[in-house]
Amino acid sequence: MSDDQQRTSTAGGLEDQRRIRADKVAAVRAAGGDPYPDRFARSATSADLHERFGALEPGAETGVVESVAGRVMLRRNMGKLIFLTVQDVTGSLQLFVSKADLGDDGFAAVVEIDLGDWVGATGEVITTRKGELSVKVGSVQLLTKALRPLPDKWRGLSDTDTRYRQRYVDLIVNEEARRTFRVRHQAVRSLRHQLDEEGFVEVETPVLQIEAGGAAARPFVTHHNALDQAMYLRIALELHLKRLVVGGIERVYEIGRVFRNEGISTRHNPEFTMVEVYWALANYDDMMALTERMICRAAQDAIGGYVVAHPDRPGATIDLTPAWPRRKITELITEFTGETVSVHDDVATLRATCDRLEVHFEHWWGAGKLVYAIFDKKVEEQLGHERPMFAYEYPTEVSPLAKPTPGDPDNTDRFELFIGGKELANGYSELNDPVRQRQMFEMEVAAAEHGDIEAARTVDEDYLRALEFGLPPTGGLGVGIDRVAMLLSGQPSIREVILFPTLRPESAEDIRRLAVDAADADDAAEPGEHSGA
């Protein structure tokens, strides 16, 4: 490519910095060393040492020798003395490097260390005259050479595109990013512990499915070559987990990735993580209580309290202290819109209400979809800003897998949980009447034929067969893990709690553009034997 010839010199630029670092790799090899050694016997982490020796007086000498390792984040050269700040997974620690201790050769090797390199060091644990806990280095070893420079040591990396595409760099330099994913991990672990303690069994069900059911969403489509079969990535966990309750696993859950072929926003990623829980002999009332237990414990375990920052309202907080209020959706519609509605109203009346409220509707919608549309567009975003809110009694028409409310077949025993205007959970008493379930599936197929692109296009015959063997009374629940992580970490965007969010692809050519290849390293090791490109 002629690009190389046209490109002007970049001394001090990225290309130059990487060439200089590649030269150092070659120099280490030329001296018989290994810039990428096999392992390092670390005896203590940064946190270990801060915990054991955090209270020492300035100028203390402990006589304790430890081996530490980490990435070099800061360097302060003082002539014959060098301070390195190294970061490991537990925190940061200072290395005190003296030419008098290391000798000329050892000290010269430390001079070659760059920001971003991984190093291992062994020496006495001391504090400096200013009182900083340090390892007074007796020997130091390069563990991995970094060829690319780190972002600004003080300002870090703030460009969101780069932060998401190069999450590894974000995690190196941004403590906030590390904290967010620690909170997420603790929340997930907590949910799992709570369910395990209550006797729930964790399972894994298929991601690749012949028909994607259990929610209203457009699936991703793929193809299995050997079976010559179109397959779909799952949009929910529900139908397989209820099959397992039929099989006698009375308390079952799965934490899993689901995929929906929809738009991307601060609250939506095409692949996201749900936990779904099914509990035989329980109903939606029990599931609301379980939801509360799970999220409250996650808050305690992840952030140590019930008060969280409101993600979208600076300065405001949300109090998760139980018990959370429970309200019927029709009551909430009246409270927030002033309109009185019911699924028992005729369609014309409800359409007129939608018109007054400027809620869009389609001609094939029945009373249930119209009521739900009003709730969805006008009420949901206003719920849960001070305390979480359970909304319940959802129309049957929008709840094809939920059990009808006793004495009111047009409504179901279903609830959703709202916190900060966002839906975090959805649950119900499960529909276990196979005849009625078949009717609901057939209505969905009809809706699909009317043009509802998210309705199931086929009847899931195997699921109906399972129901015919008898699904006991069962309560079900789905919780959006990403949104729980957003809530507990205080992050306003789902991309901040997903390590590698979905983005448009980056050109591989751009990434590779300045890659250091073997020829560069050879040139550096044996200058003069190659003519250069």
Added chain:
RNA sequence: GCGCCUCUAGCUCAAUGGCAGAGCAACGGACUCUUAAUCCGCAGGUUCUGGGUUCGAAUCCCAGGGGGCGCACCA
């Protein structure tokens, strides 16, 4: 899909139609107690891409691309 905003050195940001700059990082040097070390010096640019307007464009206009936010979509 639509609207608004945004893209300048490896990173963080200036330059509002008139010489493309700073800090950090890099490079050369001084320094045995620093804490974003300090000090001296030096270098680094496809101003996202392609057109256009203009004596002159990072800046204005058009088209395209990346990103952000909002809307739409999202039981």
